[in-house]
Ligand SMILES: O=C(O)CCC(=O)C(=O)O
């Protein structure tokens with residue numbers, strides 16, 4: 034998430050979905066209603082796939098080559114996996130869930146002290162809305178840039194709940210260590226030296242977003258979060274215990290729900306790794322759907338190279354049978370492009386794909 038430009042744009046009125054929920058209305062405002070083709074499969078029994086791979090990081094730590102092979106196939110065939118025995122203390126995960134809920138449960142006046150400005154991606158509100166016509170997601174977000182420090186906007190760091198900042202620091206420190214570990218494992222799974230990405234990434238960028246989806250009276254008409262791939266290299270997603278099942282990924286053209294495993298974290302490949310591996314490991318389109326009775330909270334970490342790093346397919350993934358599929362660009366340019374466009378499947382990656390033209 035590069036610092037986005039402050040622009041005067043008219044995004045229209047954006048309803049706060051928790052406030053809508055309080056009205057007990059049985060309908061949703063027009064702006065949330067999706068066209069039929071966008072939601073045809075939202076509640077048609079999208080299978081809850083227990084096939085999404087589960088990677089045991091403790092096996093890799095003990096040197097299991099089989100688990101590295103398993104990781105390689107998870108990345109290549111799914112772009113998504115759940116990680117267990119990941120080393121992040123359960124207490125830290127639970128604390129973060131409580132902290133996030135305590136934040137979202139506050140009166141709207143308190144949360145709006147940290148309002149996300151139109152066209153930006155940090156603070157409280159709804160990101161990726163750029164026009165009055167754009168449909169809205171049934172979601173309240175709270176997002177912060179974490180690392181390096183210059184991406185932080187201190188005025189958006191809440192003073193309530195108490196100890197919010199300290200808890201965020203503790204959580205993001207742990208998750209950063211996990212990102213580093215995972216990236217080393219992913220490098221090995223690609224036949225690279227473990228440190229290959231780490232050395233290239235420089236001081237990696239880290240951002241966090243909490244997505245809160247209150248129950249919705251018409252889950253059949255709305256989306257919790259529009260389909261997208263992540264602009265990161267790697268994303269780590271924590272689903273709050275007891276949340277509704279809501280995360281879906283597109284596999285073989287079908288939406289598949291991710292079955293939450295207590296204590297596990299969901300990991301997905303972002304656009305940046307797709308480009309670096311010249312499409313060997315692809316970012317996968319995913320979205321969130323809502324539920325009529327249950328709410329959902331996800332706590333999402335985006336981990337990416339430093340903005341000044343030049344990205345493009347690594348020579349290891351280019352040969353006669355694998356010609357270059359993406360152009361070279363600075364990560365900061367992509368990050369800016371990502372946060373200034375609405376979420377629209379894998380459209381954003383057209384920025385880098387050779388043979389596609391994006392209007393500027
Ligand atoms: O809530 C979810 O599970 C989806 C979140 C997500 O994909 C994101 O924040 O990028």
Ligand SMILES: [Fe+2]
Nearest residue numbers: 261262263319
């Ligand atoms: Fe995502």
